[in-house]
Amino acid sequence: MLELSAGLESAHSLPIPFADEPYNHLKTFGEIMSSQSLRRLDAGQHLFHQGDSDRNIYKIESGLVRLYRVLSDGRRQIISLRFAGDILGFESAAMRDCSAEAVTSVRLRSLDQTSAYRRLRDEPALAPELVSLLSQELENARGQIAVLNRRSAIEKLSAFILELHRRQGESDSVEIPLSRSDIADFLGLTIETVSRNLTKLRTRRIIQLPQIHRLLILDLDGLEALAAGECENW
Amino acid sequence: MLELSAGLESAHSLPIPFADEPYNHLKTFGEIMSSQSLRRLDAGQHLFHQGDSDRNIYKIESGLVRLYRVLSDGRRQIISLRFAGDILGFESAAMRDCSAEAVTSVRLRSLDQTSAYRRLRDEPALAPELVSLLSQELENARGQIAVLNRRSAIEKLSAFILELHRRQGESDSVEIPLSRSDIADFLGLTIETVSRNLTKLRTRRIIQLPQIHRLLILDLDGLEALAAGECENW
DNA sequence: CGAACCATTGACCATGATCAATGATTGTGG
DNA sequence: CCACAATCATTGATCATGGTCAATGGTTCG
Structure with a gap:
């Protein structure tokens, strides 16, 4: 044994x-x-x-x-x-x-x-x-494979946040147990791009970032639209 | 793969x-x-x-x-x-x-x-x-997943050709049963990028393209170096 | 022979990578 | 407990890769 x-x-x-x-x-x-x-x-x-x-x-x-x-x-x-x-x-x-x-x-x-x-x-x-x-x-x-290929950084990141959201019981408050570097290596991006797009989501009032490893979803529909690639004018 | x-x-x-x-x-x-x-x-x-x-x-x-x-x-x-x-x-x-x-x-x-x-x-x-x-x-x-992320077009394409080569018994003459569009959708590229990089391989004497669906490997070592990302100055 | 499709090539542009500097957070030893 | 170092995150400037749009060439099939 x-x-x-x-x-x-x-x-x-x-x-x-x-x-x-x-x-x-x-x-x-x-x-x-x-x-x-x-x-x-x-x-x-x-x-x-x-x-x-x-x-x-x-x-x-x-x-x-x-x-x-x-x-x-x-x-x-x-x-x-x-x-x-x-x-x-x-x-x-x-x-x-x-x-x-x-x-x-x-x-x-x-x-x-x-x-x-x-x-x-x-x-x-x-x-x-x-x-x-x-x-x-x-x-x-x-x-x-489907997510990694030919999806923009904002789509990848939105989909990733939604996945965390889903796995944590749909609460608006999402814990991010990963570092920016982990997120980047998972989504096939750099930490700078991850950071920039988190900021983008924040300034567009889609999310809030009260702590580095904690995230608040303000606009779930908007996030889902982004993850589905439905937003052109970004 | x-x-x-x-x-x-x-x-x-x-x-x-x-x-x-x-x-x-x-x-x-x-x-x-x-x-x-x-x-x-x-x-x-x-x-x-x-x-x-x-x-x-x-x-x-x-x-x-x-x-x-x-x-x-x-x-x-x-x-x-x-x-x-x-x-x-x-x-x-x-x-x-x-x-x-x-x-x-x-x-x-x-x-x-x-x-x-x-x-x-x-x-x-x-x-x-x-x-x-x-x-x-x-x-x-x-x-x-590992191939699709963060690898350049030339690396993806070289690795793809080598995979076909391997699966066809290591012959220098490689059949490509796929269209450019298939290759593109597999590697997460566009047909134009696939085409351009095939041309690049051809002009650098790494491969020959006697027919559209047939390819001849001229420089296997060079191809492997490219697939491994060992060539900076491309 | 022409139509449809596929592939190649070119010009231009956008996204995200790279390089660099600054801020924030965490951990450690005096 | 603070000071310092180390790590991590953010932001900015610039650049390169590959995508998009467009035109041309080649192949196949009726």
Whole structure:
């Protein structure tokens, strides 16, 4: 089994049964993941690095994780942001194709793929959920491709804010747990362009920026129009 | 798919979760697909459309398929190109998140997902291959994200040519089964920029263009240097 | 042969990158 | 607790890349 931090949470986690035992009490992967012991990472710590042979599946209980690649010229491309509730790392490959790093402090659970496959063998009905998890990541990546290409900075940024808004329960007050540099590397822009366009949104009364990592949406419709590229005269 | 995949080729190998079990007698997913009946599509015909509830898995025996989305402003983004030998459409979702269209005439086989899952229930050992197939599409999409962002037109185009080169068995003569418009929509450029940069490659003696859909690589090293962004003075 | 479509080339322009300076925020040691 | 350094964010000036508009050339197919 894994060497996970033996916090008080692990006292509540289920013992790992023998492979031949039935798992009737655990019907979904989500439940199986939730029964694993909790681990804690500080901001900046890595779950795994690009090229690692790490074979774990992770479920984020709280916090934010970025998946990124470093290009040959040294620039960083953030491939995906993973929020609380997301599962990541299910892809089967000899090596990790990107690095995973905690953006904020993160609580997560992990399960090694071998155990996952063993459970799948015993409970084939889990397969559709497994496929669904990977499909969601694929859909996520494809959406990112569509956003990155041929969209203006203001469209990218508006769409990004709306995504944060959505993932934080539609509250008008949106927390931005990322630095400007993270946003830039995610959207394929520079920090200057991110900053300039945030200012633009601010002066047009679309948003307010009470704190650097906190944002207030003043005009949701306007923001959505911008994200959809419906505003020409900007 | 394009750029970083070179160092991650081995990442596509199948995991072997139960090393103690005899694996050899088990059918692979590829074999199951190959036993399905052959279908033929002309260029321009669709396998499925974005929004369809189609639930088939496809294996391309010959030809080229493009997966694309149409953005809200009407522009097309090609998400992925699928070549002979590739399997596609495994993602589980209520609706297709993109359209799949034959670029050339295509021979393919299909299998509905329900049958696939039934197959998987009988042979749970197929699961790793299934996961691997989806993982490859995910890796592909992530590579595309890395290429699209913050790379110059000449880098994108060089990487694209090298990818075609690689997928066609490293021959110096590369067939380009796509129109300039397809290349543009795939790389996130305009047809004019594609054309101009092809001309640039031609005048610098990196390639020749004997026919519109045929290309000859004269200087492979130079092309690779360009794809890696190692040339400043262009 | 002409029509339709695709590709190439040119002129011009807009968006966002780069370079540079200043402000704001955070962290550290005296 | 303050002072200083370091990091991060904002703003400005300039420039280059690639998009847009437009004209021409080439290919294919009836």
